[in-house]
Amino acid sequence: DSGVTQTPKHLITATGQRVTLRCSPRSGDLSVYWYQQSLDQGLQFLIQYYNGEERAKGNILERFSAQQFPDLHSELNLSSLELGDSALYFCASTSENTGELFFGEGSRLTVL
Amino acid sequence: AQSVTQPDIHITVSEGASLELRCNYSYGATPYLFWYVQSPGQGLQLLLKYFSGDTLVQGIKGFEAEFKRSQSSFNLRKPSVHWSDAAEYFCAVGGSLAAGNKLTFGGGTRVLVKP
Numbered sequence: 135d136s137g138v139t140q141t142p143k144h145l146i147t148a149t150g151q152r153v154t155l156r157c158s159p160r161s162g163d164l165s166v167y168w169y170q171q172s173l174d175q176g177l178q179f180l181i182q183y184y185n186g187e188e189r190a191k192g193n194i195l196e197r198f199s200a201q202q203f204p205d206l207h208s209e210l211n212l213s214s215l216e217l218g219d220s221a222l223y224f225c226a227s228t229s230e231n232t233g234e235l236f237f238g239e240g241s242r243l244t245v246l
Numbered sequence: 247a248q249s250v251t252q253p254d255i256h257i258t259v260s261e262g263a264s265l266e267l268r269c270n271y272s273y274g275a276t277p278y279l280f281w282y283v284q285s286p287g288q289g290l291q292l293l294l295k296y297f298s299g300d301t302l303v304q305g306i307k308g309f310e311a312e313f314k315r316s317q318s319s320f321n322l323r324k325p326s327v328h329w330s331d332a333a334e335y336f337c338a339v340g341g342s343l344a345a346g347n348k349l350t351f352g353g354g355t356r357v358l359v360k361p
Contacts (some may be wrong), residue, residue, distance in 0.1 A: 136289060167348065177336065177351040189346050224289060228343045233297060234280065235349060237289040 137161065140225050140238035148246055152213040155241045159206055159227030165189070166208040167228070167235060168200055172221040183208055215245045248273045250339050250352035258358045259327050267322040267355050269337030279320040280338040280349065281311055290336065296320065307331070332359040 137160035147153055159166050168180040170193075179192035183202035194200075197215075202208040212219060222242050226235040249272045259265050271277060278297050282290040294305025301313040311322045320337060334354045341347030 136291070138289075165343070165346075169351075176353045179348045179350065182346070182348060184346060190348050192348065226290075230343070233278065233343050234292050234295055235290075235343065237282075237291075239287075239289040 136236040136238065138225060138227050138236050138238035140223075140241050142241055143239065144242050144244075146244045146246060147215060149215055149217060151215050151245075152211065153215065153243065155210040155212070155223050155225075155243075157208045157210070157225030157227075157238060159208070159225070160229070160236055163227035163229045163236070164206065165228045165230075166202055166206070167226045168194075168208070168210050169224040169226065170221050171224060171240070172218075175221075177224075180210070212243070215243075217245050219243065220245045248277075248339055248350045250337050250350055252335075252337055252352035252355050254355045255353070256356045256358065258360060260360045261329055262326050265322075265324045265327045265331070265357065267335050267337075267357070269320045269322065269352060270318055271320060271337070271339040272318065273339050273341075275341060277339050278341060278343070278347075279311075279313060280340075281305065281309070281320075281322045282336045282338060282351075283307075283333045284336065284354075285333045293322070293335075327357075327359055329359050329361065332357055 139158040164185045180194040182190040222240045226237045251270045281293040337352045338349040340349040
C-alpha cells in the first residue's frame with residue numbers, strides 16, 4: 135500500500151459525458167502528479183500541483199482540468215469525453231525528502 | 247527534452263534464469279533515474295532509484311541497476327527470476343522532484359516467466 139488513494143477504481147461512461155477522478159496523497163505529501171496510461175501512448179504526464187498551486191503541465195487536453203484543494207486532495211476533471219480518453223489514470227504524490235513518486239492504484243476509465 | 251527508451255517490449259525468461267532489462271535515457275542535466283514495476287491491476291511500485299554516488303544501486307526484490315553515463319543507460323538486472331517477477335517494468339528519468347521536476351517514463355517492458 136503506497137498510501138495514495140484514488141477513487142473510483144473503475145468508471146464506465148458514455149461519450150460526451152464528464153467525470154471527476156479523486157486522489158488523496160500520502161499523509162504529509164504536498165505534491166500531486168497526474169499521469170495517463172493508455173496502450174498507444176504509454177504513461178503520459180498530465181499535470182502537477184504543489185500545495186494547491188499548479189506547478190507543471192504536460193500533455194493535458196483542454197477538455198481536462200485539475201485542482202488541488204486546501205486539504206491537499208486533488209481532482210482531475212475530464213469533460214466532453216471521447217472514446218480515446220479510455221485509459222488508466224494514475225495519481226502520484228511525493229515529499230521533498232524521498233525524491234520518489236508514490237503511485238495510487240489508478241482509476242480505470244472506459245468511455246463507450 | 248527528456249526521454250526514455252526501453253527497446254524491448256516483451257521479454258520471456260525461464261524461472262531461475264537471469265534477467266536484464268535495457269533502458270536508455272536522454273536528459274540535459276544530471277539525471278535522477280528510477281525503475282518501477284507494475285503488476286496486473288496494480289499501481290507502480292518503486293524498485294530502485296539513482297540520484298548520485300555509486301553507479302550500481304540495489305533495490306527491492308533482489309533487483310539491481312547500473313548507471314552508465316557514457317552510454318546514457320540504466321539497465322535493470324536480476325540474477326535469478328521468480329515466477330512472481332512477471333510484470334511490466336518501467337524506467338523513468340527526471341530531475342529532482344523536490345525542485346518540481348516531473349518524471350518521464352519509457353514505454354515499458356513486459357516480462358513473462360516460464361516455469
